[in-house]
Amino acid sequence: MPSTFNAIGQRSNLDQMSEMDLNMNYIDLTSALIEQKSVVDDELYHRQDSHWNNIGAAIGYLEMMKSLNKESLSLLNMTLVKKADWQGDLARMLYPSKITLEQQFYFQLPNLFTFTKAIRTFEDIQIESVNTAKEGRLILFRDSFANALIPYISESFAQVNYDRTFPYDFNRIEGLQSDTLVIEIAERNLNWVLQATPILIAEGEKQTIVASSAVSLKITMEQQKKSDVFYLNARFDDQKSAEKIIAVKLISEGIAYDAFPIYQDGDVEDDIIEYGFSIYTINQLDLESLEIYGFMENEWIKLNNK
Secondary structure, three states, X not given: OOXXXXXXXXXXXXXXXXXXXXXXXXXXXXHHHHHHHOOOOOOOEOOOXXXXXXXXXXXXXXXXXXXXXXXXXXXXXXXXXXXXXXXXHHHHHHOOOOOOOEEEEEEOOOOOOEEOOOOOOOOOOEEEEEOOXXXXXXXXXXXXXXXHHHHHHHOOOOEEEEEOOOOOEOHHHHHHOOOEEEEOOOHHHHHHHHOOOOEOEOOOEEOOOOOOEEEEOOEEEEEEEEOOEEEEEEEEOXXXXXXXXXXXXXXXXXXXXXXXXXOOOOOOOOOOOOOEEEEEEOOOOOOOOOEEEEEEOOEEEEEEOO
């Protein structure tokens, strides 16, 4: 960045997330990319594009396959072909009337997969590939960083569904009979996760929540029916008091539900995060008798809506 631009903090969103106990199968590619940068002769990112090139994407693919315990292509042992045919997004923004090309790197892949329907570009919202030589069905929720991953992953699974829709629709997993789920997201898009409710029906269970105390916190709640499920979207009126709430549980008629600590406003990509919670349920929740608990500072607090 230009020297006149000052960082607002020393810790990035990725730094903060890496310090958390996420209890999930999660890959931070920072160390892998830095390590490979010292041993690979060519660059891993484009000079005139905000994305990695095909070599950088290859590192990401190999780390992903290792994490999934799946057999991967031996990309780093393949022949590379260099072509000056890549026009980066930064180049297009800075010089829209001028075509400026830089080098891209192409691995000599076996090309055993096909797309189930014609695609415009790898930017398409939904893409499906099939490969009769492989096994396994993967669904990849993604952003534009996965564009360069598509050829590698499609060579490695019998069926892959690439999905750029947002919020994430986890109901597609069952419909597609996928056995593997991967979410790829660039650090610059991490805010999106806190702006839109994933489409996933909450499964309630009988549970007693022991709260250490109770506080009054006004909550604006709206519940509506969407298709055959109910969607509850709630916003804490006192945003300052709610900023430490990292998890929310709801109890309705003796059944406890885990809600997403997400309030979804009208624009899910405006980088404005408001504190609240949301949930999809099969049955309509009685908002008058609904018990609400927030987890903050390592303890559950009962939130009285008043």
